[in-house]
Amino acid sequence: MMKERTLHHDLDAREMTRLRAFQCIREAGQISRTDIAKALNSSPATVTSACGALLEAGLIRDVEAERTDATQRGRPRVMLEVNGEALAVAGIKVARHAIHVTVVDFKGVEIGSHLSPLAASCMPAEALVMAVRQALDDACEKLGLSLDAVAGVALGLPGFINGETGFMHWSSSVRERNVDFMPLFARHLPCPAFLENDANLVAKAEQFFGAGRGLRNFLVVTIEHGVGMGIVQDGQLYRGERGCGAEFGHMKVQFEGAVCQCGQRGCLEAYVGDYALIRDASVGRQGDAYKSLTDILDAARAGDRLSGEVLERASKVLGVALASLVNLFDPEHIVIARLRPRFDEAHTQAMLDALKRNTVQVDAPLPGITVRNLDQKMWARGAAAHGIERVSILKIRARGDQDAA
Amino acid sequence: MMKERTLHHDLDAREMTRLRAFQCIREAGQISRTDIAKALNSSPATVTSACGALLEAGLIRDVEAERTDATQRGRPRVMLEVNGEALAVAGIKVARHAIHVTVVDFKGVEIGSHLSPLAASCMPAEALVMAVRQALDDACEKLGLSLDAVAGVALGLPGFINGETGFMHWSSSVRERNVDFMPLFARHLPCPAFLENDANLVAKAEQFFGAGRGLRNFLVVTIEHGVGMGIVQDGQLYRGERGCGAEFGHMKVQFEGAVCQCGQRGCLEAYVGDYALIRDASVGRQGDAYKSLTDILDAARAGDRLSGEVLERASKVLGVALASLVNLFDPEHIVIARLRPRFDEAHTQAMLDALKRNTVQVDAPLPGITVRNLDQKMWARGAAAHGIERVSILKIRARGDQDAA
DNA sequence: ATTTATTTTTTTGCCCGCTGAAAAAAAGCT
DNA sequence: AGCTTTTTTTCAGCGGGCAAAAAAATAAAT
Missing domain, CATH: 3.30.420.40 (ATPase, nucleotide binding domain)
Incomplete structure (x- = not known):
């Protein structure tokens, strides 16, 4: 199997449609099926079936019909939104003197944050991963959250990080060069882990929440x-x-x-x-x-x-x-x-x-x-955004597997 | 209808498959159906049907089985290649003191070239288009070719050209600014016309023929x-x-x-x-x-x-x-x-x-x-490459229409 | 209150491209 | 000639997406 360039690999056509619908809903906040169809340039029938799957999976939900002032005739549209309670995701940013952890719900709304001081600004990869794990545990405890409730963790590091492969060429926070960081990181976590360059995280934050x-x-x-x-x-x-x-x-x-x-x-x-x-x-x-x-x-x-x-x-x-x-x-x-x-x-x-x-x-x-x-929190927020994106892909793919079973 | 970002818009799934097969064949020079299937990561059946359509349209042809030295058992593979004689395409580059015209076959093999001196290095758009048309006519005459035999013309201009929309923001060769150049150009030609920034043409030339x-x-x-x-x-x-x-x-x-x-x-x-x-x-x-x-x-x-x-x-x-x-x-x-x-x-x-x-x-x-x-000819060659690409899209789309009829 | 008009959503049946499996084709080898 | 190997084609089936129709939910009209 050749290495694919996109993160959407191994999503088949149907899953791609679901993902696009999901992303459309997330981006819009609240949106009706007809408007999704317009946005995706596809038929209402397709949207209904895609949203059906997303609803069944609990990733989205329909929201109580808001009384629109503009007196509209016809069947009222049902607004869909991301089901925030569906999942929690943690975004973590390693800074020079601290590890920022922010836990958000699936809509990106912050559940809580935690800041762990970091003894050294540069340490061995293994030690850093342990420190990150500890910071995550502390954050969960502080927020009264079980780590099992966290569906994914995205980590941001400064330096030359290949977010696609999870390989770390160099980072100012890590002693070694050229570490295959992702497996190391994943080994210390009970849930899917993602890695990204920290500037890219700010871009993700802007894409999800900002300009x-x-x-x-x-x-x-x-x-x-x-x-x-x-x-x-x-x-x-x-x-x-x-x-x-x-x-x-x-x-x-x-x-x-x-x-x-x-x-x-x-x-x-x-x-x-x-x-x-x-x-x-x-x-x-x-x-x-x-x-x-x-x-x-x-x-x-x-x-x-x-x-x-x-x-x-x-x-x-x-x-x-x-x-x-x-x-x-x-x-x-x-x-x-x-x-x-x-x-x-x-x-x-x-x-x-x-x-x-x-x-x-x-x-x-x-x-x-x-x-x-x-502000400092942007990085962790961006990491969380990245985590939400990646986890939603995982969840949509998981649905497909269940269908097959 | 919203404006699409890619040039592959309004190609449906089947046409996209055909186009991908065609591009794979063009890039490879000669390639068998099985290898196309591998390259496109799709099934041999799909490739057979796509190539069938391309063969029927005359865009490709199978080449006489080359005797491979490596004594191979089994049914010998049939190599496919672009049918050079299918179509002729003209690439034109406007330089400071001349208009370069090169006519190539559908494989990109040069049929012939022509160079028309240009009186002024900067002139009104209308005059430039006329000069280009004249240069094209001269080239065809010199090569003993009817203009009707040319399936498409791609023009390269220096300056800020939007190749997608055909809009010219500014060009050192054109007196006016902000001219909707494409319609003007197309009006003086009996075949599809394409416009592109000249540096992009060199990129196209490299993509087709070079590094x-x-x-x-x-x-x-x-x-x-x-x-x-x-x-x-x-x-x-x-x-x-x-x-x-x-x-x-x-x-x-x-x-x-x-x-x-x-x-x-x-x-x-x-x-x-x-x-x-x-x-x-x-x-x-x-x-x-x-x-x-x-x-x-x-x-x-x-x-x-x-x-x-x-x-x-x-x-x-x-x-x-x-x-x-x-x-x-x-x-x-x-x-x-x-x-x-x-x-x-x-x-x-x-x-x-x-x-x-x-x-x-x-x-x-x-x-x-x-x-x-x-060398100076690269631009015109790149224009020709661009023309081939665009014309092949047109031809593949045209097939779809015929099927429908 | 009932009907009509309007808009959204769901259902249904169909179309069509892709695929896997099997068959066919076209060789070489024995 | 018969067997093996490899490529290509055929064919039935799957599955996604879509148009049309049906259903649902409401406002306006009568």
């Missing part, structure tokens, strides 16, 4: 210590050939430019990543270097020239790099998510200006831009 | 006056949301860098495009500026310092930009095609070194790289 709803072709850029990106094309994460593309942070913005933490020169990250700003703004302040971005922002607001210039320059460089992305990908939308300190409006504006000025002009509207603050 | 055969995920970069790119993902041209992405030439490689012909700063084109090299190498030679890249190459070989440095720098910048591409797209393969003057091995090597040094390291093999000289 990416209903879009099929968008980019999500994350800016924190480093710079990451998730690419959604045709509604699916684009992973590249080896499963580790989308390294926007290491796109070169300056020939023979500043040194990046990856050892190369001119990477975007070396101009707009947190560590780069701290480095640049601290020049000439030996012994009194800034500790965090917040310090720099405060200094700039207090009138410090260098800090202001560093921030302005970073904004412009980021805008130019984003313009390159637009020129290359021509996406429908871009989400720019920056962690922690809320930037001044002026910086955002400088970034957007640079973006606009450096985009190839086509007399067609620019892609939509969303600038948002990225 | 892209059998690959589903590769990039083709063209370097001439400007720099272009074609993106093939999952076997299809990636066009972006507005149909005019892949502007590699306007990816920014230097913050506030050299001025590009597009008016912006720091574009790759402004460092490696022909005009940029001529500009840079001619500094300080007022009245004695270089006229062409060849001059610069000659000067460098003769020991001119500046020319050598300009070439070396361009090679390095290109390598770095390509590394950014790899980091973003993680493709299976990259084809780098440079027009006209064959560069010295040293420059190619400098480019590849820079590419390698600036690629994010993953302990996984780098994408394959093909460096080739791009």
Whole structure:
């Protein structure tokens, strides 16, 4: 059996129809069968049968008919929605000093969260997996939940992760390189496990809950210590050939430019990543270097020239790099998510200006831009979203097996 | 009817199977039914019926059984191939000073070519279409071919062309902006017409005849006056949301860098495009500026310092930009095609070194790289390839209609 | 209250492509 | 000639999707 490129492999035609119907329902929140038929471009009969299977499986349910104000004649439509109580899914993100766990219901509504401190920011794979398992157990206990009630766990790691194969090429949180992480992880869990690159998780979060709803072709850029990106094309994460593309942070913005933490020169990250700003703004302040971005922002607001210039320059460089992305990908939308300190409006504006000025002009509207603050919970939420998606595929496939039996 | 994203719309399941079989045969050159079944992952019965339809339509034919040396028992396999004589297709490329026409048979074998000089490098759309039609007529006459024998014409234009809709946002060859070019073009032709961005055509040529055969995920970069790119993902041209992405030439490689012909700063084109090299190498030679890249190459070989440095720098910048591409797209393969003057091995090597040094390291093999000289005929050949693809879709759909009748 | 109109949903029967199995075809080998 | 091997074709059956019809549920009209 050859290795398939999509995650929808081994779903037959009928299961694909069910999955599409399910995803349509999830995306819409609430939707009637007729509208699903329109959205899927298929017949009502097909939708009825697909939804019948989903209802029987308990994955969706019909919702109490809301009294519509618009006085409608005819048989009232029955709205369908994802049955939140059907399943619980855990999303886990490994950060530098903590493991974030969030447990959501099948609709993506948060049941609860938990944060486990992490002793070391980099440890052996085996130890990390144990720590993750412990964090999950703690979270379940805190929420009064049995681990058996969790239908799937999705884990997000920084670094070069092939989400399709579950192979970890490199991660800043793991001592070893080239670990076949997925089996290791799955061995310590009583339920299906999924692995994904952390920037891709933010993309998933946007697709499920944010600016990416209903879009099929968008980019999500994350800016924190480093710079990451998730690419959604045709509604699916684009992973590249080896499963580790989308390294926007290491796109070169300056020939023979500043040194990046990856050892190369001119990477975007070396101009707009947190560590780069701290480095640049601290020049000439030996012994009194800034500790965090917040310090720099405060200094700039207090009138410090260098800090202001560093921030302005970073904004412009980021805008130019984003313009390159637009020129290359021509996406429908871009989400720019920056962690922690809320930037001044002026910086955002400088970034957007640079973006606009450096985009190839086509007399067609620019892609939509969303600038948002990225909070720590987004990753775990994205992991949960990813988990929901993967588990729903499993559940729909499982139904098929039962039918056959 | 909503606008579909793929070119395979309105092909039903059976037609899709036929198309896939046809494409498999075209890609393989010669292949037996059993091997097609393996390649398409479907049953021999299905392949027989699909090929039956294709045979009946005359699109393919079975080839005289080649005596295999390996003494094989059993019923000898019947090899199928595209029936070259089935149809003729014309590929046309509008260049700055000429219109290239190439007519190929359905297998892509060149029947003949023609080159019509073009008075002006930029003219009104209407006039350009007339000139193209004239060039096509001339080519047919020269080849002793009736225009009726041409089943389709594919036209390549430089600029921002939406190949899907046939809309021209901007082209250096056309006076007006935002012309709905396709209908205009089709009105002057007795056969189906197709339009495409010229860099995408080179990608098509590589996919059909070159390094892209059998690959589903590769990039083709063209370097001439400007720099272009074609993106093939999952076997299809990636066009972006507005149909005019892949502007590699306007990816920014230097913050506030050299001025590009597009008016912006720091574009790759402004460092490696022909005009940029001529500009840079001619500094300080007022009245004695270089006229062409060849001059610069000659000067460098003769020991001119500046020319050598300009070439070396361009090679390095290109390598770095390509590394950014790899980091973003993680493709299976990259084809780098440079027009006209064959560069010295040293420059190619400098480019590849820079590419390698600036690629994010993953302990996984780098994408394959093909460096080739791009000759003028590639565009027209690519246009022809594009035409073949589009015409085969039309023909397969047409069969369906006949069946229905 | 009953009927009519309207809209959504379900049921039913049919069509059609794909498939597996078996048959047929076309060789080579003995 | 008979057996083996491999490819190709035939054929019956399965199963998904769809159009049409039926059913259901309501508003408006009489």
